[in-house]
Amino acid sequence: MNYQSYFLPYAAAIDRFLTNFFQQKTREARKITPVAAEMWRKLQKFIAGGKRIRGGLVKLGYECFGGKNQKAVLPLSAAIEITHLGLLIHDDLIDQDDFRHHQPTIHRQYEAEHQQKDYPGDPFHYGQSLAIVVADLAYYAAISLIATADFGEEKKNKVLNEFSHYIVKTIYGQALDVDLGYHSRISEEEVLLIHQLKTAQYTFVGPLRLGGILAGAKANDLRRLEKYSFPVGIAFQLQDDILGVFGDEEKLGKPVGSDIKEGKNTLLYTEALKRGNQKQQKRLRALWGKRDLTASQREEVRWLIQETGSFEYSQKLARQLVEKGKKAVPQLTENKELQAVFLSLADFIIEREK
Amino acid sequence: MNYQSYFLPYAAAIDRFLTNFFQQKTREARKITPVAAEMWRKLQKFIAGGKRIRGGLVKLGYECFGGKNQKAVLPLSAAIEITHLGLLIHDDLIDQDDFRHHQPTIHRQYEAEHQQKDYPGDPFHYGQSLAIVVADLAYYAAISLIATADFGEEKKNKVLNEFSHYIVKTIYGQALDVDLGYHSRISEEEVLLIHQLKTAQYTFVGPLRLGGILAGAKANDLRRLEKYSFPVGIAFQLQDDILGVFGDEEKLGKPVGSDIKEGKNTLLYTEALKRGNQKQQKRLRALWGKRDLTASQREEVRWLIQETGSFEYSQKLARQLVEKGKKAVPQLTENKELQAVFLSLADFIIEREK
Numbered sequence: 186m187n188y189q190s191y192f193l194p195y196a197a198a199i200d201r202f203l204t205n206f207f208q209q210k211t212r213e214a215r216k217i218t219p220v221a222a223e224m225w226r227k228l229q230k231f232i233a234g235g236k237r238i239r240g241g242l243v244k245l246g247y248e249c250f251g252g253k254n255q256k257a258v259l260p261l262s263a264a265i266e267i268t269h270l271g272l273l274i275h276d277d278l279i280d281q282d283d284f285r286h287h288q289p290t291i292h293r294q295y296e297a298e299h300q301q302k303d304y305p306g307d308p309f310h311y312g313q314s315l316a317i318v319v320a321d322l323a324y325y326a327a328i329s330l331i332a333t334a335d336f337g338e339e340k341k342n343k344v345l346n347e348f349s350h351y352i353v354k355t356i357y358g359q360a361l362d363v364d365l366g367y368h369s370r371i372s373e374e375e376v377l378l379i380h381q382l383k384t385a386q387y388t389f390v391g392p393l394r395l396g397g398i399l400a401g402a403k404a405n406d407l408r409r410l411e412k413y414s415f416p417v418g419i420a421f422q423l424q425d426d427i428l429g430v431f432g433d434e435e436k437l438g439k440p441v442g443s444d445i446k447e448g449k450n451t452l453l454y455t456e457a458l459k460r461g462n463q464k465q466q467k468r469l470r471a472l473w474g475k476r477d478l479t480a481s482q483r484e485e486v487r488w489l490i491q492e493t494g495s496f497e498y499s500q501k502l503a504r505q506l507v508e509k510g511k512k513a514v515p516q517l518t519e520n521k522e523l524q525a526v527f528l529s530l531a532d533f534i535i536e537r538e539k
Numbered sequence: 540m541n542y543q544s545y546f547l548p549y550a551a552a553i554d555r556f557l558t559n560f561f562q563q564k565t566r567e568a569r570k571i572t573p574v575a576a577e578m579w580r581k582l583q584k585f586i587a588g589g590k591r592i593r594g595g596l597v598k599l600g601y602e603c604f605g606g607k608n609q610k611a612v613l614p615l616s617a618a619i620e621i622t623h624l625g626l627l628i629h630d631d632l633i634d635q636d637d638f639r640h641h642q643p644t645i646h647r648q649y650e651a652e653h654q655q656k657d658y659p660g661d662p663f664h665y666g667q668s669l670a671i672v673v674a675d676l677a678y679y680a681a682i683s684l685i686a687t688a689d690f691g692e693e694k695k696n697k698v699l700n701e702f703s704h705y706i707v708k709t710i711y712g713q714a715l716d717v718d719l720g721y722h723s724r725i726s727e728e729e730v731l732l733i734h735q736l737k738t739a740q741y742t743f744v745g746p747l748r749l750g751g752i753l754a755g756a757k758a759n760d761l762r763r764l765e766k767y768s769f770p771v772g773i774a775f776q777l778q779d780d781i782l783g784v785f786g787d788e789e790k791l792g793k794p795v796g797s798d799i800k801e802g803k804n805t806l807l808y809t810e811a812l813k814r815g816n817q818k819q820q821k822r823l824r825a826l827w828g829k830r831d832l833t834a835s836q837r838e839e840v841r842w843l844i845q846e847t848g849s850f851e852y853s854q855k856l857a858r859q860l861v862e863k864g865k866k867a868v869p870q871l872t873e874n875k876e877l878q879a880v881f882l883s884l885a886d887f888i889i890e891r892e893k
Contacts, residue, residue, distance in 0.1 A: 218732065313633075349679040360575060363668045
């Protein structure tokens with residue numbers, strides 16, 4: 186079984202679950218105030234287009250330890266995806282991004298409504314305030330989904346504890362990412378620490394462990410998952426950063442080059458600085474984080490990253506990490522079908538175009 | 540027993556618990572990154588000075604239904620207070636407030652650090668980004684506290700479900716408050732709906748119910764609590780709004796008049812508009828929400844609110860609601876000592892100066 190045939194049908198099941206959930210919440214909220222109903226409607230619309238990798242990994246971790254009840258794992262996968270949505274909304278606000286999933290970001294959507302409704306005052310502040318609040322709503326919606334799911338009281342608490350533990354790590358990563366964004370020089374170690382906290386832990390390690398806990402896995406067995414999920418998780422972020430600079434705008438659903446304009450902390454950038462000659466360094470520093478970057482300047486950045494060998498370095502490292510993760514697969518499960526999913530997922534991570 | 544002798548020693552116990560909790564988290568986080576440790580340190584410092592009403596009400600609800608184990612209820616009270624802190628941090632950001640608890644607000648603290656560290660870029664954006672993230676950290680810290688507390692698996696899930704349920708309502712109230720802040724005219728019903736969602740449910744109904752659930756109370760019995768907690772909760776907010784315009788700056792720990800500058804949705808304002816003559820209405824509209832309000836203009840607003848009878852109206856309504864809540868007290872518990880606490884708390888709500 187390959188990644189697609191395992192993940193895609195389950196992604197569709199998660200999406201059906203989410204649609205029902207959001208529709209029900211919208212109906213309930215409408216009785217209180219239309220403003221609340223609109224928040225749920227926005228969440229429902231904005232979640233469309235995600236890859237459901239985290240939700241799918243929960244199921245994979247669950248089945249890896251013999252879990253067989255898809256009905257039990259589905260609300261947990263949905264809860265992870267809703268939490269992810271909340272974190273993305275805050276992330277978009279922090280990065281001042283305009284687009285995600287082929288849609289305006291939530292703060293931009295509210296900003297536009299402020300103008301359509303001809304409200305007085307500052308549309309930016311209106312958009313920002315409601316985006317903060319909508320993300321908070323997503324967080325607590327996910328908690329209530331887990332707390333009311335039908336998978337045994339003790340397991341639920343273990344899941345919630347693990348879940349809050351790794352979201353805390355994600356938040357550390359987010360804060361570090363913000364802070365280092367204001368440093369004039371950051372190291373490869375610092376970039377990789379962000380990737381570890383904000384991506385590997387959050388996108389791979391955590392969801393797989395949650396699924397394992399739901400299936401009743403022991404602490405030692407859960408730890409084995411990390412030999413796969415940490416390296417593959419870092420590779421996932423390296424590929425994300427490559428796509429952020431070199432990817433196809435149509436496929437990504439957001440403008441390529443926003444990583445450059447935001448001055449994102451990526452290995453592509455730190456490595457290019459390290460390898461470049463003085464002139465290249467100076468030019469890269471001038472362009473990385475330039476809010477009004479032109480198309481030709483974007484091409485220049487691409488060229489600098491390639492010319493210094495930084496592009497190849499990131500790509501090679503991602504490939505090495507994926508290979509490292511793949512070597513751990515036989516220890517994860519004896520189920521050959523699931524092994525094949527782990528292997529093909531690892532390859533997909535660095536081959537994907539979105 | 541009166542309110543003070545019941546609440547104050549317990550507030551001190553909550554504070555000791557919080558100090559230990561935050562210190563431990565700070566130590567753990569320091570091993571990962573100083574940026575994370577600093578977030579915990581900020582939370583620890585910023586939580587000082589709260590009244591711990593919500594945490595105390597958890598205990599009161601618990602004892603109301605025969606709960607006797609203070610060690611079990613303490614982590615839940617602490618978790619409620621930490622969540623409250625997170626919501627306040629986002630609230631301060633939305634209101635662009637500069638001070639709370641005699642300290643600069645979290646976004647202002649980070650803003651100042653940006654300048655001290657001589658970081659490049661926008662200090663406002665730095666402060667704002669990290670304040671968003673610090674509040675998120677508070678939310679998940681609270682979840683992990685509840686999920687690992689020592690009060691039985693089934694009760695924990697019931698508590699978490701109730702908790703996420705009422706925080707969702709609080710968030711509805713927050714969103715409605717933001718949205719109505721941009722309307723040119725809002726009704727008494729709308730203001731009271733905000734107060735119900737954002738204050739009564741959140742500050743009184745929810746914490747009392749949580750304590751009841753922890754003591755094993757049934758759904759019907761929990762509903763009885765609402766006859767007290769809804770009216771007293773609304774009265775609490777009315778008094779808050781009165782203090783926000785007429786209170787003593789030193790006692791409040793934040794500038795008096797910020798409610799006016801922010802154009803806060805209060806009954807004081809809507810009622811004064813309703814009662815005022817055309818000239819008074821016009822003047823009030825011009826001053827309410829004026830960011831650069833002078834001291835003499837603040838006095839003018841105070842005068843308008845008193846002159847139109849709006850001040851008296853709010854004060855009288857708060858008193859009526861408190862009396863209504865007090866009448867329900869005999870149905871809450873047969874314990875005379877706890878009855879006395881409920882009664883004196885209700886009086887305190889409208890007598891307090893901070």
